[in-house]
Amino acid sequence: xxxxxxxxxxxxxxxxxxxxxxxxxxxxxxxxxxxxxxxxxxxxxxxxxxxxxxxxxxxxxxxxxxxxxxxxxxxxxxxxxxxxxxxxxxxxxxxxxxxxxxxxxxxxxxxxxxxxxxxxxxxxxxxxxxxxxxxxxxxxxxxxxxxxxxxxxxxxxxxxxxxxxxxxxxxxxxxxxxxxxxxxxxxxxxxxxxxxxxxxxxxxxxxxxxxxxxxxxxxxxxxxxxxxxxxxxxxxxxxxxxxxxxxxxxxxxxxxxxxxxxxxxxxxxxxxxxxxxxxxxxxxxxxxxxxxxxxxxxxxxxxxxxxxxxxxxxxxxxxxxxxxxxxxxxxxxxxxxxxxxxxxxxxxxxxxxxxxxxxxxxxxxxxxxxxxxxxxxxxxxxxxxxxxxxxxxxxxxxxxxxxxxxxxxxxxxxxxx
Amino acid sequence: xxxxxxxxxxxxxxxxxxxxxxxxxxxxxxxxxxxxxxxxxxxxxxxxxxxxxxxxxxxxxxxxxxxxxxxxxxxxxxxxxxxxxxxxxxxxxxxxxxxxxxxxxxxxxxxxxxxxxxxxxxxxxxxxxxxxxxxxxxxxxxxxxxxxxxxxxxxxxxxxxxxxxxxxxxxxxxxxxxxxxxxxxxxxxxxxxxxxxxxxxxxxxxxxxxxxxxxxxxxxxxxxxxxxxxxxxxxxxxxxxxxxxxxxxxxxxxxxxxxxxxxxxxxxxxxxxxxxxxxxxxxxxxxxxxxxxxxxxxxxxxxxxxxxxxxxxxxxxxxxxxxxxxxxxxxxxxxxxxxxxxxxxxxxxxxxxxxxxxxxxxxxxxxxxxxxxxxxx
Numbered sequence: 001x002x003x004x005x006x007x008x009x010x011x012x013x014x015x016x017x018x019x020x021x022x023x024x025x026x027x028x029x030x031x032x033x034x035x036x037x038x039x040x041x042x043x044x045x046x047x048x049x050x051x052x053x054x055x056x057x058x059x060x061x062x063x064x065x066x067x068x069x070x071x072x073x074x075x076x077x078x079x080x081x082x083x084x085x086x087x088x089x090x091x092x093x094x095x096x097x098x099x100x101x102x103x104x105x106x107x108x109x110x111x112x113x114x115x116x117x118x119x120x121x122x123x124x125x126x127x128x129x130x131x132x133x134x135x136x137x138x139x140x141x142x143x144x145x146x147x148x149x150x151x152x153x154x155x156x157x158x159x160x161x162x163x164x165x166x167x168x169x170x171x172x173x174x175x176x177x178x179x180x181x182x183x184x185x186x187x188x189x190x191x192x193x194x195x196x197x198x199x200x201x202x203x204x205x206x207x208x209x210x211x212x213x214x215x216x217x218x219x220x221x222x223x224x225x226x227x228x229x230x231x232x233x234x235x236x237x238x239x240x241x242x243x244x245x246x247x248x249x250x251x252x253x254x255x256x257x258x259x260x261x262x263x264x265x266x267x268x269x270x271x272x273x274x275x276x277x278x279x280x281x282x283x284x285x286x287x288x289x290x291x292x293x294x295x296x297x298x299x300x301x302x303x304x305x306x307x308x309x310x311x312x313x314x315x316x317x318x319x320x321x322x323x324x325x326x327x328x329x330x331x332x333x334x335x336x337x338x339x340x341x342x343x344x345x346x347x348x349x350x351x352x353x354x355x356x357x358x359x360x361x362x363x364x365x366x367x368x369x370x371x372x373x374x375x376x377x378x379x380x381x382x383x384x385x386x387x388x389x390x391x392x393x394x395x396x397x398x399x400x401x402x403x404x405x406x407x408x409x410x411x412x413x414x415x416x417x
Numbered sequence: 418x419x420x421x422x423x424x425x426x427x428x429x430x431x432x433x434x435x436x437x438x439x440x441x442x443x444x445x446x447x448x449x450x451x452x453x454x455x456x457x458x459x460x461x462x463x464x465x466x467x468x469x470x471x472x473x474x475x476x477x478x479x480x481x482x483x484x485x486x487x488x489x490x491x492x493x494x495x496x497x498x499x500x501x502x503x504x505x506x507x508x509x510x511x512x513x514x515x516x517x518x519x520x521x522x523x524x525x526x527x528x529x530x531x532x533x534x535x536x537x538x539x540x541x542x543x544x545x546x547x548x549x550x551x552x553x554x555x556x557x558x559x560x561x562x563x564x565x566x567x568x569x570x571x572x573x574x575x576x577x578x579x580x581x582x583x584x585x586x587x588x589x590x591x592x593x594x595x596x597x598x599x600x601x602x603x604x605x606x607x608x609x610x611x612x613x614x615x616x617x618x619x620x621x622x623x624x625x626x627x628x629x630x631x632x633x634x635x636x637x638x639x640x641x642x643x644x645x646x647x648x649x650x651x652x653x654x655x656x657x658x659x660x661x662x663x664x665x666x667x668x669x670x671x672x673x674x675x676x677x678x679x680x681x682x683x684x685x686x687x688x689x690x691x692x693x694x695x696x697x698x699x700x701x702x703x704x705x706x707x708x709x710x711x712x713x714x715x716x717x718x719x720x721x722x723x724x725x726x727x728x729x730x731x732x733x734x735x736x737x738x739x740x741x742x743x744x745x746x747x748x749x750x751x752x753x754x755x756x757x758x759x760x761x762x763x764x765x766x767x768x769x770x771x772x773x774x775x776x777x778x779x780x781x782x783x784x785x786x787x788x789x790x791x792x793x794x
Contacts, residue, residue, distance in 0.1 A: 316488055317521035319508040322586065328509075331534070335525045340671035 020262060040083050051395070058388035061165035067108030068095045070159040075154070084154055089137040092148075093130060097121060100127045115156055115167060115177075122147040136340060152179035168389035193373065193390065200370045201397075204352035210292040211299035213343060219303035219340070224312065237300050245294065249361045250288040256280040256362075282364030290362045294352055299344035306340030342409040350398050370394065420543050425793030438464040438498070438622050439485070439590060444494035446480050454480050456646035458494070459582030464589075467616050469625045471633040473669070481643075482551045482592050482626050488512050498590070501787065510537075514591040514621075518598050520575045522567035528554070528578050529563035535586040553585040555613065573604045580612065583617065593625045597632065609635050630670050633717065636744065642666050664706055664792045669714035674721070674761050676714040680705050680791070689787055690714060692755030700789040711794035719749075720788035723774075724781040731783030749774075755782060773781040 009017040065072055081173065099105040105127055112119035122145045132206035133140045144381035156179060158168075170176060174191040175183050185191065190221050222230050240248060255259040256259045263277045272278065280286060310333065357367040370390060377387035405411065437687040439462040446455040455477040462468050483489040486498060487508035503511055522531050529550050536546040554560050556777045557577035567575055572686065576596060583591050593612075597605045613636050616623055627633055631702050635652040640666070641651045650657060650666045661667035668675070668738035678692040682700075690712055698714060705712040725733060738755035748766050751774055757763040763782065 009434060010441075265566055311519060311521065313517045313519055313521040314523060316486075316508070317515065317517055318523070318534070319488075319514060320486055320515040320592075321510075321538065321582065322509050322534065323534070323538045332523055336523075390684075 054388045055392055056388075057182075057384055057391045058168050059166065060385065061111075061160060061163055061167075063107050064110035064160040065112075065163060067099055067104065068092065068157060068161070070095050071157065074375070075158050075161070078154070078158065080151075080155060080158075081195045082323070083138075083149065086136055089141050089148070089155075090135065093137045095122065096127050097130050100130060110382075111160070112156065114171065114386070115160065116153070118147065118154075122132060122153075132300060142263050155179040168385040170394070171386050172389040172393055193370070196368070196370045196373055197393070199368075200284050200353050203284065203367075203369070207288055207291045207295060207352050208299075208345050208348045211296050212345060213294055215299035215303055215344065216337075218339075219300050219307055221309035222300070222304045223310075237297055240294065240297060242267060246361075248294060249290055250279050250327065252286065252293070252362055255279055256286055256289065276374035281362050284363075284367040284368070286364065287359045287367035287369075290358050291352060291355060294358060295348045298347045302343035302347060303337065303340040304339055306343070310336050318359075338411050342405060344356060346401060346405045352399060353397065354394060428653070437461045438466070438499060439624070440486075441481065442495045444481070444491045444496060446477070446484060446489065447492045453492075453646055453658050455484075455491075458646075458648060460532065460648070460651065462622060462640060465620045465622055465637060467623045467638045469626060469627060469633040469637035470643055471627060471630060471640050471669075476643040477642075478626050478643045479594055480625060482594055485513050485590075485624065486513055498578055498587060501613055512586075512588050512590075514586070514588035516576075516579050516583045516591065516593040516596045518595045520579040520596075520599075521647065522575055522578055522582070526557065527564050527566055530572070531567065531578060532563075532582050532585050535582065536737065539586060544658070547642040549585055553581040556584070557581045557611070572600050573608060576600060576608055577611070578670055580615065581737045582772075584621070584703055588621065590622045590624070595627050596625075597627075597629075605632070612636065624639045636672070642669060644669070655677065661715060661790065661792070662717065664713045664794070667713075667790065667792060672718050672762060672764075674716040674718060674758070676716070676756055676758055677794070678712060680710050680712055682708060688712075690791055692756050696735065696756045696758070698789065699786040700791040701787055703790045704793045705791035706793075712791045713794055715792055716784060716789045718762040719784050721763050721784045722760075723763070724764065724783045728783070732786045734781060734783040734791065736779055737763075737782050738773050739776050739780060741776060742774050748779070753782065754779075 002392070007347050011017055011020045068091075071088060074088040074091040075084060078088070096105065101107060102237070103113050105123060109120040112123070126144045127139060127150070129144050147153050157243070159179075159181065167177060170183060171186075172193050174186045174194045176186050178184055192253070218233070220291040222233050222237070224230075225233065253260070257263070258277045258279065260281070263272070266272045267274050267277065280289070314329055314332055318332045319325070323331065353369070354371060355369060356371040356375060359367055360375070363369065364374070371394075374387045374394075377383045377390070402411070432738070441458045441460040444455060444458040445453055458477070458481055460468070460481075460749065470481060472478045480489060484491050487506060491504060495504060498511070498513075522528075523534070526534070529764050532550045532553055535544050536549055539692050541549070545574075550563070551560070554563055557580055559574060559577055559581070560572065562574065562578075567578065570578065579596065583593075596612075597608050600608060609632060612623075616636075625636065634657075637654055639651060639653055640657055641647045642657065646666050649669075650662045652660075656668065657670050661670060664675075667673050676690075676698065677694055678690040680699065681689040681691050681697065683702060684699075685700055686701060688705055690700055690705070692698060692714075700714050705762050722728070722731065724731070737755040738761060739751060739753055741752040743750040743752075746767065748764055751763040751765065752759070753761045753763055
């Protein structure tokens with residue numbers, strides 16, 4: 001058997017080596033895929049699809065084009081300088097009549113009301129008298145509600161006839177489109193979201209800092225104690241995971257409230273007067289204290305996993321070379337734990353900005369997070385588009401943090417044990 | 418009279434500081450309050466000496482080193498450095514260089530930064546630091562590697578950096594805790610010579626801990642053989658090998674044939690021992706007890722000679738049956754049954770005209786009573 005050096009390698013029976021290898025690994029590949037597929041399927045259905053649905057909802061804009069089909073069509077070629085002509089008004093009357101009969105005017109009126117308050121009542125009131133309305137519709141409609149005589153109303157209808165909109169994102173950032181398409185800040189009394197975003201971020205940063213401050217020494221102890229003791233300590237660290245989140249949060253209410261354990265003790269000892277009990281719950285303090293406690297293990301575990309890999313001989317070497325204990329810590333130990341600090345920090349921060357239950361229970365009015373507003377828009381105001389936009393912004397922030405972290409430290413450094 | 422007294426006192430002081438650079442005084446160490454890891458350790462180390470603490474793992478040798486470095490406190494006793502007790506001194510004030518088993522190079526610093534660390538903490542100027550770092554790198558022949566990270570170096574190079582770092586701030590005493598343990602055999606030998614060369618050229622005092630007897634024999638001026646928390650023998654490599662004082666040292670250093678028996682009679686420095694198999698052997702009485710005491714005879718395999726018809730007679734001659742012959746290139750190892758011991762090893766150089774042995778053959782072997790040491794049981 002002589003082979004020219006350029007011909008592909010073959011097995012003994014002449015099958016090309018690559019083909020043969022592919023055939024050999026196919027079975028194991030299929031097996032591996034089958035093992036992963038239940039989780040993969042679950043993730044696609046329960047994680048990937050909802051995220052895309054949310055992203056879609058944050059820009060989806062079907063209400064105007066579906067509810068005012070004829071009007072939108074008739075508005076084509078409108079000069080935007082003067083009120084539209086009779087055919088447009090006739091189309092509007094027909095659309096509203098149809099909507100009222102099909103009982104789906106609510107979607108349209110809510111959608112327009114988000115952009116311009118008062119639109120809901122304009123549409124419901126107009127629709128009520130529609131049956132008896134006679135042409136010419138222009139006069140009749142303007143008669144029914146003055147809004148139809150306002151140029152801005154028509155500009156709004158024309159603008160929102162597009163299938164996609166950025167107005168939910170603008171709303172989430174306390175911005176607004178003027179009738180002429182300029183982006184301006186919302187009136188002062190309606191600016192809530194940006195402040196909430198900032199509050200969420202800075203409080204999360206404070207919580208992250210506190211968990212680091214409290215967790216660093218514990219993680220150090222955990223990684224340096226003999227195994228027998230460190231196991232016990234590890235159980236104590238993990239104990240919160242075995243207790244219901246709700247129980248832990250409500251316990252903080254019992255401890256921190258005005259008539260709670262901590263205030264009672266301080267009054268009894270005489271640190272504070274009975275009339276001047278501290279307000280430590282249902283405000284920012286409550287949120288920060290409870291969340292620091294709940295998220296502490298997420299800081300300790302990545303720190304511990306990094307510290308465990310630092311041999312004690314590094315510090316000993318540094319000491320023997322003449323470094324004072326603190327200098328050795330600052331120059332040798334601390335830099336080596338930075339991957340753990342970053343991993344724990346990013347983990348706690350990301351978990352924190354998306355936290356809902358704890359701020360909702362102990363945050364009161366001033367300690368609430370942006371997540372509580374997502375819930376509000378989902379459950380109470382039913383403005384799902386806005387909820388989706390806020391959630392998407394949070395998602396983008398998390399992705400940015402993730403990318404920065406991955407660039408600086410590397411995600412493969414994150415370990416939990 | 419007064420003058421001569423003063424001179425005497427002066428002389429004693431110079432002897433104290435000159436001869437005993439470092440000193441362990443009856444040092445004991447216990448971790449749990451129940452068992453002593455180090456049981457009364459005494460050692461005087463002279464300036465410029467290379468002393469090795471040799472022993473099996475768990476014998477307390479590393480603990481002694483750690484006490485000298487200041488990472489462990491003696492439970493009892495005192496450690497003196499240049500005549501000063503140092504037990505109260507924290508590690509960073511002792512000025513002792515140390516090389517660790519895993520090198521302990523700081524992974525987030527370059528080689529040059531690693532070497533600069535001990536100089537920085539001593540507030541040396543930038544220029545001086547640079548000069549000393551370059552000098553230290555040149556000493557271990559790693560001039561080109563200053564900008565590398567430790568992870569980019571091979572094991573041997575890391576070892577040399579660790580050595581340079583322990584020496585760069587010019588300590589008078591350098592401690593080494595099994596520094597070559599992680600290297601493969603060839604590299605280890607190369608590093609042994611390198612360390613020896615540096616020791617000779619700098620004249621620093623070194624305390625070296627190892628469990629590898631070859632390493633200890635090659636490098637040291639003196640070796641303290643540790644077992645069970647006490648020093649079994651403290652001597653030069655040659656003395657240790659040629660004249661072990663007890664059965665443990667004989668067993669631990671080098672290869673060794675052991676014959677068990679009972680002392681029958683003392684004849685001057687020698688004694689007659691009746692082996693358990695009945696033969697009488699004449700041996701040098703080193704640590705054997707009185708008549709009737711149990712004793713272990715220790716005999717180096719290379720000191721046993723195969724007797725030919727024309728050989729001069731030895732004071733110990735016995736017949737042996739060849740069990741196994743192993744060819745090792747430069748020498749042959751023959752396992753024999755001699756005096757009821759079938760693990761009796763005979764080492765013969767692979768020289769011309771040497772009789773070739775076959776298993777099953779019966780030969781005559783002999784050894785001098787000087788080479789056969791009667792030790793404790």
